[in-house]
Amino acid sequence: MGKHHGEGERTLNDDTPARGYLEERGFWSWAYTLDHKRIGVMYLYTTLFFFLLGGVFALLMRIKLMFPGEQVVSNHTYNVLFTMHGALMIFLFIIPAIPSGLGNFFIPLHIGARDVAFPRLNLMSYWIFVAGIVVILVSLVRPMDTGWTFYTPYSAKTSADVTLLSFGIFLIGMSSILTGLNFLVTIHKLRAPGMTWHRMPLFIWSMYATSIIQVLATPVVGITFLLLAMERLFGVGFFDPAKGGDPILFQHFFWFYSHPVVYVMILPAMGVISEIVPVFSRKPIFGYNAIAYSSLAIAVFGFFVWGHHMFVSGMSGTAAIIFSLLTFSVAIPTSVKVFNWIATMYKGSITFESPMLYALTFIFLFVVGGLTGMFLGALGADIHVHDTYFIVAHFHYTMMGGTVMGLLAGLHFWFPKMTGKMLSEKMARTAWLLMFLGFNVTFLTQFLLGFEGMPRRYAEYPPQFQALNIVSTIGSWILATGILIMFANFVRGLFRGEPAPPNPWNALSLDWKTGSPPPTENFREIPTVSDWPYGYAGRRP
Amino acid sequence: MSNAYTLGEAASRTTGQVDSLFLFIAGVSLFFFLLVEGLLIYFAVRYRRRKGTEAASTPDIRGNFLLETVWIVIPSLVVVAFFYYGLLVFRDIRAPVPGATDIHVTGRQFLFEFTYPDGRTAINELRVPLGTPVKLILSSADMIHSFFIPAYRLKQDMVPGQYTTLYLHPDKAGTYEILCAEYCGVGHSTMRASLIVMEPGEYAQWREGNTTAAAGSLAEQGKKLVERSGCLGCHAVEGKQKVGPNFGGSFGREVVIADGTTVIADEEYLRESILDPNAKVVKGYPSVMPTYKGSLSAGEVTAIVAYLKSLSGAGEKEKKGEGAGADRGKGLTATLGCLGCHSTDGSVKVGPSFKGLFGRQVEFADGGKGTADDAYVRESITRPGAKIVKGFPNIMPGFEGKIAEEDLSAIAAFIKTLK
Numbered sequence: 026m027g028k029h030h031g032e033g034e035r036t037l038n039d040d041t042p043a044r045g046y047l048e049e050r051g052f053w054s055w056a057y058t059l060d061h062k063r064i065g066v067m068y069l070y071t072t073l074f075f076f077l078l079g080g081v082f083a084l085l086m087r088i089k090l091m092f093p094g095e096q097v098v099s100n101h102t103y104n105v106l107f108t109m110h111g112a113l114m115i116f117l118f119i120i121p122a123i124p125s126g127l128g129n130f131f132i133p134l135h136i137g138a139r140d141v142a143f144p145r146l147n148l149m150s151y152w153i154f155v156a157g158i159v160v161i162l163v164s165l166v167r168p169m170d171t172g173w174t175f176y177t178p179y180s181a182k183t184s185a186d187v188t189l190l191s192f193g194i195f196l197i198g199m200s201s202i203l204t205g206l207n208f209l210v211t212i213h214k215l216r217a218p219g220m221t222w223h224r225m226p227l228f229i230w231s232m233y234a235t236s237i238i239q240v241l242a243t244p245v246v247g248i249t250f251l252l253l254a255m256e257r258l259f260g261v262g263f264f265d266p267a268k269g270g271d272p273i274l275f276q277h278f279f280w281f282y283s284h285p286v287v288y289v290m291i292l293p294a295m296g297v298i299s300e301i302v303p304v305f306s307r308k309p310i311f312g313y314n315a316i317a318y319s320s321l322a323i324a325v326f327g328f329f330v331w332g333h334h335m336f337v338s339g340m341s342g343t344a345a346i347i348f349s350l351l352t353f354s355v356a357i358p359t360s361v362k363v364f365n366w367i368a369t370m371y372k373g374s375i376t377f378e379s380p381m382l383y384a385l386t387f388i389f390l391f392v393v394g395g396l397t398g399m400f401l402g403a404l405g406a407d408i409h410v411h412d413t414y415f416i417v418a419h420f421h422y423t424m425m426g427g428t429v430m431g432l433l434a435g436l437h438f439w440f441p442k443m444t445g446k447m448l449s450e451k452m453a454r455t456a457w458l459l460m461f462l463g464f465n466v467t468f469l470t471q472f473l474l475g476f477e478g479m480p481r482r483y484a485e486y487p488p489q490f491q492a493l494n495i496v497s498t499i500g501s502w503i504l505a506t507g508i509l510i511m512f513a514n515f516v517r518g519l520f521r522g523e524p525a526p527p528n529p530w531n532a533l534s535l536d537w538k539t540g541s542p543p544p545t546e547n548f549r550e551i552p553t554v555s556d557w558p559y560g561y562a563g564r565r566p
Numbered sequence: 567m568s569n570a571y572t573l574g575e576a577a578s579r580t581t582g583q584v585d586s587l588f589l590f591i592a593g594v595s596l597f598f599f600l601l602v603e604g605l606l607i608y609f610a611v612r613y614r615r616r617k618g619t620e621a622a623s624t625p626d627i628r629g630n631f632l633l634e635t636v637w638i639v640i641p642s643l644v645v646v647a648f649f650y651y652g653l654l655v656f657r658d659i660r661a662p663v664p665g666a667t668d669i670h671v672t673g674r675q676f677l678f679e680f681t682y683p684d685g686r687t688a689i690n691e692l693r694v695p696l697g698t699p700v701k702l703i704l705s706s707a708d709m710i711h712s713f714f715i716p717a718y719r720l721k722q723d724m725v726p727g728q729y730t731t732l733y734l735h736p737d738k739a740g741t742y743e744i745l746c747a748e749y750c751g752v753g754h755s756t757m758r759a760s761l762i763v764m765e766p767g768e769y770a771q772w773r774e775g776n777t778t779a780a781a782g783s784l785a786e787q788g789k790k791l792v793e794r795s796g797c798l799g800c801h802a803v804e805g806k807q808k809v810g811p812n813f814g815g816s817f818g819r820e821v822v823i824a825d826g827t828t829v830i831a832d833e834e835y836l837r838e839s840i841l842d843p844n845a846k847v848v849k850g851y852p853s854v855m856p857t858y859k860g861s862l863s864a865g866e867v868t869a870i871v872a873y874l875k876s877l878s879g880a881g882e883k884e885k886k887g888e889g890a891g892a893d894r895g896k897g898l899t900a901t902l903g904c905l906g907c908h909s910t911d912g913s914v915k916v917g918p919s920f921k922g923l924f925g926r927q928v929e930f931a932d933g934g935k936g937t938a939d940d941a942y943v944r945e946s947i948t949r950p951g952a953k954i955v956k957g958f959p960n961i962m963p964g965f966e967g968k969i970a971e972e973d974l975s976a977i978a979a980f981i982k983t984l985k
Contacts, residue, residue, distance in 0.1 A: 099806055101752045172749050178726060179709045179751060266727020272710055273725060306613070308624040312634055337712065339725045342660055346653055353645035357638060363602060364637045368630075370609040374622040377614070385610060392602050396595040403648045405587045405655025409719040412712060412747040476588075478716020480747040483755035487743060562626030 045445065045542045059144035060545055064151050065130030066443065069436075071158070072126055075117035076429075077512070082110035084505055087467075087498040093488045100484035104170040105185075107482060111173030116194050117158060119428055120286060123293035124239070125154070125204050127435050128232050130443060132208055134536035135226045137217025137554060139546040142210040150203040157196030164189035172482060174283075177264035177275040181256045188257050191250035198243045201289075205239030208232055217535070219554035223317075226534045226558050227310065230317040231296030234324035238285045238292075242328070246282035249275070273338055280331035288327040290424060292320055294431025295362055298384050301438050302366050304532045305381035306373030309559040312365040319358035326355045336407050345404060352402040359395055363388060378530070379453035383434035386461055390426025394419060397472065412482075415475025418468045426464060433511070440515070441529045445542040446522030452514035459507030466500025534558040577717040577742060577763075578735045580659055584719035587655045591648055598644075659720065663733050666701035667694070673704070673711030673724040674856055675809065676753030677796030678744060687861040690759040690796040692744065695769035700734040708854065712748035715761055723748055736763040753808060756799045788873025791866050800855065803877065810855060811848050815894075817878035822849040822970040836871045849970060895980025898973055910984060917962060918955050924982045929956045943978045 046062045055063055086106050089097040098106070129147065133140055141147050167186040171179055180187050212233050216225070253275070255261045262268025264275045303310045310316065332340060332348030366388055375381070397419045400406045410416065440448050470493045475481075479490045486494070528537040535558070539548055576582045615621060669692070670681040680688045694700050704713055706724040713732060714721040722732040746757035764772065792798060792813075804814035811821075819831045824847045829835055838845055840862065843855035862870070899905055899920070912921040918928075926938050931954040936942060945952055947969065950962035965974075 095806075100755065104749075104752060104754075170752070176710060176749070179749070182709075183751070266725075272727070306624070307615075307621045309626060309628050311627060312629045315629070315634055337721050338710075338723045339728055339730045342656070345656070349652060349656075350649050353649050356645050357642055360641045361634070361638060364634075367602065367605050367609060368627075368633070370606070370613060372625050372627070373609070373613045374615045374624055375610060375613050377610070385606065388606055389603060392599065392606075396599055399591050399595055399645070399648050400588065402645075403587060403591060403652025403655075405584055405652045405659060406591060407652070408656070408659065408721050409584050409588075409716075411721055412714075478714070478743070478745065480714060480745050480755075482749040485755040487745075487758070561624060563623045 044544055045540060046545045047445070047542050057148070059140070059148055061129050061133050061141045061144065061147060062443075062543065062547075064147050065126050065128070067151055068121055068129060068154070069126035071155070072118045072122040073512075075113050075158075076122070077508075079110050079114040079118060080505065080508065082106050082113070084501055086110060087501040089484070090486075090494045091491075091498045093486050093491050093494075095485055101170060103484035104172075104482070105168045108169045108172050109165075112161070112169065112190065112194070115173055115290075116197050117161070119290045119424060120201065121154065121197075121204075123297065123428070123432050123435065124208075124232065124235055124289065125150070125201075127297070127432070127439065128208060128235075128293060129204075131439065131536055132211055132229060132232055133215065134539070134543065134547055135229050135534055136212065136215060136220055137535045137548065137552050138211065138215035139548070139551070141207050142214055143207050146203055146207055150200045150207070153196055153203070154200040157193045157200065160193035160196060161190055164193060174279060175250075175253065175275075176279075177253065177256070177272045180253060181264060188254045191253055195247050195250050198247045201239050202243045205236035205243075208236040209240065212236075217551050217554050223313070224554055224557045225317075226296075227299035227313065227316050227320075228293075228296035231292045231299070231320045234320040235289050235292045237321075238289050238324050238327065242282045242285040242289075245278060246286075249278040249282065252278070273335070273340060276335050276338055277331070280334045281328075284331040284334065285324075285327045287420075287423070288323050290428045291431075292323060294387065294428040294435075295320070297431045297435040297438070298366060298387050299362075300532075300534065301380050301384040301434055302369050303559050303561055304438075304530050305378065305384075306370050306375050307561045308369055308371075308373040309562050310365070311368035311371070312361070313557065313559065315361050316365050319361045322358040323355060326351070326358070330355055333402060333407070336404060337411050349402055349404050349407075353399075356395065356398070356402070363392060363395070378437075379448065379450055379457065380434050380438035380530070382454065382457050383430050383437055386457070387427060387430040387434060390422055390430060390464070394422030394424075394427055397422065409478075410475050412480055413475035414471040414479050414481055417481050418471035418475060421468045421471070425468075436515075438530070439536075440518060441525030442536060442541050442543070444519055444522070445525050445540075446518050447525050447529065448514050448518040448522060452510055452517070456507045456511035456514060459503055459510065461507075463500050463502070463504030463507055467497050467504055468500070470494075470497045470500065532558075533560060575738055577738045577740065578720075579737055580718050580720055580735060583655050583658060587651055590651055594644060594648070659733070661733070663699040663701065663735075666699040666733060668701050668703060669694075670703045670705070671713060671724070672856075673706040673709075673713070673746065673750075673757075675708050675751050675854060676746070676757040676799035677856070678711075678713070678746075678757070678759040679856055679861075685860070689856075689858065689861050691762065691794060692759065693762045693764060693769065693772060694734070694736050695766045696736055696739050696763050697766065698736070700736065702732040702734060704730045704732060707856070709750040710748050711746045711750050711757065714745045714747035715742055716745065717742040718761075721747055734761075736761075739763045739765055753799045759796070784869050784872040785876040786873075787866075788869035788871070788876075791862070791870050792873060795858065795862065797870075810851055813874055814877050817875045819878075820972060822972075823847065824849050824853070833871050833875070836874055837867055840867055840870060891976045891979040892983045893980075894973075895976035895978070898977050899980060904977075917958055920981050921984045924985045930954060931956050931958075931960070940978055940982070943981055944974055947974060947977065 046060055055067065058064060085098070086103065089103050089106075129141070164186040167184065169185045169187060169190045171183055171185065171187060175187065175191065212229060252263045256263055256265065262270040264270045264272045266272065299310060299316055330348060330352045332344055333352040336345045336349070397415070400410060401416065401419060437448060437453060440446070474490055474493050474497070477490065479486055525541045527539065527541050530537070535552055535554070538552060576585075668683055672679045672681070677690050680692050682688075702713065704722055704724040705728065706726045708726060710726070711724040712721055713724055715734075718734065720732060720734070722730050724730065740763055742761040742763070744759040744761050746754055750757065800809035802808050802812050804812055816831050817836065820828050821831050822828050826849070829846060835846065841857060841859045843857060844853050847853045858867070899908075908917045909919045910921055912919050923938050924943065927935060928938050929935050934953070936953065942953065948966040949964050951960055951964070954960045
């Protein structure tokens with residue numbers, strides 16, 4: 026540790042020039058850092074690593090699925106692959122990537138603060154997250170084969186190490202709760218002078234809504250996993266009908282968390298899109314209040330729709346009808362956002378640098394994900410496609426086409442800010458084209474497979490589904506090539522990128538009013554805010 | 567086999583109902599898809615800025631109350647319509663049908679067991695007469711399964727400790743797939759059955775007599791029965807083990823029963839294991855197989871036994887010398903997962919390689935030394951922690967009580983061949 030250990034004690038307004046937050050080097054300067062930006066970067070590295078690892082699992086699954094029989098890998102191995110693909114992607118990548126990665130980095134910058142409210146708690150969240158990862162990796166000795174949904178009674182009886190893996194997720198949930206709490210307090214208490222609620226960037230509104238869900242919903246999944254552990258270790262029969270329990274109760278508990286958590290995944294991405302579209306359209310965001318409050322509406326409605334995962338589970342028909350109606354209510358605030366983004370482009374002066382390209386791709390693919398959700402909300406239609414590839418395609422359009430595209434838009438947008446380097450536009454475009462094509466080839470075919478009746482989680486399948494499966498697998502190779510080129514661009518940018526100016530996109534939010542990369546405490550002086558960050562009308566950069 | 571795209575009349579009235587609902591939602595969604603994506607692309611093209619030019623001055627539009635109200639109200643009406651239509655179809659699918667035949671269905675890892683009102687049972691084959699509605703009363707003996715008939719567009723989970731129901735309207739003769747749609751373990755994707763809708767006359771004939779035409783030899787008939795009765799969901803013929811013991815080489819083998827005794831797997835043992843599977847479960851396997859008493863006739867059991875016998879090949883028992891044992895041992899090392907940690911070519915993975923192990927002097931972690939003889943190999947399989955080779959981690963699971971004596975011998979014989 027150097028002399029700068031304990032940055033918080035350094036005088037703020039001394040005469041030394043501001044040092045970029047990346048300048049201090051060495052392992053301990055990262056491991057012990059209280060800087061929200063460094064913690065954000067550590068989250069990004071960690072989560073992106075698991076994105077790649079989860080992607081490798083997906084590619085292996087797709088190769089196996091080119092053949093209808095027990096070929097390439099054994100059925101058990103395939104079951105492990107889809108379980109690990111789901112668990113890693115959801116718990117170690119898509120939930121933490123934008124909130125804990127980009128959120129940590131940009132919430133204080135956006136609201137004009139020097140750090141989050143509780144920097145030590147923030148560091149603790151990260152290391153609890155790492156502890157969770159270690160536990161999950163140890164559980165691979167007897168790898169999970171239950172699917173990421175852990176349904177009882179299978180999860181209570183399988184010889185795989187369900188208890189250890191769910192304990193790892195329990196830890197990651199704890200980290201998520203602490204981060205959410207930290208962000209809520211930060212947004213309430215640390216806004217710069219003049220930064221009223223309605224002058225906050227929309228990314229902050231979506232992170233606020235996200236944090237509410239994280240704090241309220243995550244404890245439920247923690248408790249659920251404890252109950253499951255008690256069932257496995259002590260034979261308590263919460264979910265065992267032979268002992269008076271109910272296996273469907275587990276599904277209620279699980280989805281009470283896991284449905285709201287899909288909004289933890291998508292809301293931050295929507296926030297990113299709300300930032301990017303006005304910047305590259307050079308036009309004020311359309312319907313600021315509608316976008317801000319629709320985030321809160323989605324967060325609230327999201328708590329009352331979990332039953333739509335269970336229409337055929339044996340739940341009562343009345344409950345199914347109520348959940349179906351409530352489910353459709355979420356469609357309204359979601360579609361409001363989409364309309365607002367598109368209206369923002371109206372009469373704009375639009376350029377298509379890579380962040381905008383990814384943002385528009387988000388909108389395009391998310392619309393498909395949203396509209397195919399209409400089939401799943403409607404009871405009679407869901408009965409047919411539930412637990413088929415239709416579902417797989419639908420949630421990949423929302424999660425990969427939506428959240429991941431939002432994350433990638435954000436990474437391309439903020440890469441200059443975070444690293445002080447520019448990315449290669451040429452590589453970014455090539456990667457984008459391959460990803461867009463590959464994604465649609467991979468997952469559009471899966472809608473057809475699902476409608477024709479191919480169930481998900483099938484290691485072997487009836488031979489009539491083979492042709493479409495081969496098409497889907499070929500798509501996955503195109504998609505993977507695009508992703509590899511994108512990561513190559515990131516690496517190239519880090520080492521050989523052009524130096525980035527403080528504000529390469531001529532954006533107005535506070536994060537662009539400090540250096541690239543920002544100094545350790547973000548601003549030499551805390552700025553005073555007098556307007557919203559979307560005043561692009563009539564401006565010439 | 568009929569599938570979703572067979573032209574002509576629908577397999578069931580539910581097919582038509584659900585497809586109409588799909589078409590309705592798809593039509594309306596397509597309109598909104600074209601509208602939204604069309605505007606997105608149109609604005610992107612129409613308002614693009616040319617490369618190198620200055621940004622144009624843009625209007626300060628921050629919202630439009632009327633427009634925003636319209637795009638809240640119209641989607642709300644549309645989704646209410648989707649909800650209502652979905653509800654109508656759902657209610658109709660779930661509505662009790664008077665005069666339906668009750669058939670009980672039990673899901674098990676990894677097969678469907680059907681019980682007809684007259685007490686007959688069948689595995690993985692549901693035969694119903696055309697035109698008579700059927701009420702399926704679904705339950706599960708172990709995990710949650712799901713009863714899915716893609717051609718009928720119907721699905722219902724099968725939950726242990728609970729009955730769920732599903733009404734079928736068999737409106738067209740044919741054979742349709744029944745698939746398990748809720749993940750239930752390693753054999754989930756092989757848990758499939760057939761729904762056979764027969765002309766009423768044909769159905770009555772089938773009910774009366776045994777329609778199993780004497781086709782082929784007894785063993786060939788047995789093979790067909792094995793394929794049809796769900797046996798292969800849990801028993802592989804050869805290669806990697808599934809839930810139960812492999813069929814290949816089972817006949818004539820000496821097997822260790824769960825209570826420790828040994829029996830020869832002769833005709834009587836196989837017959838008993840089909841009709842009363844829990845009587846003598848092979849050690850190390852779960853006691854999960856359902857009885858086929860009632861679903862297979864005496865003649866059919868005979869055919870299956872003949873088939874299993876044919877798999878072992880005549881006289882193989884006699885030539886069970888060391889070579890044959892080693893061959894079996896080789897297979898076992900793959901099946902039991904030994905090769906995950908031990909190589910057979912001398913390379914070091916997690917544990918010592920099998921190559922050159924036998925007869926070698928080894929140094930143990932506690933400093934002792936010994937020869938890797940037959941006794942050592944056996945002990946290291948049953949109680950691996952006892953004598954760890956120096957430099958290797960103590961992580962191997964013990965196979966004591968999990969491996970039959972003869973399998974142990976076979977593995978030891980195999981390792982011996984790698985000297």
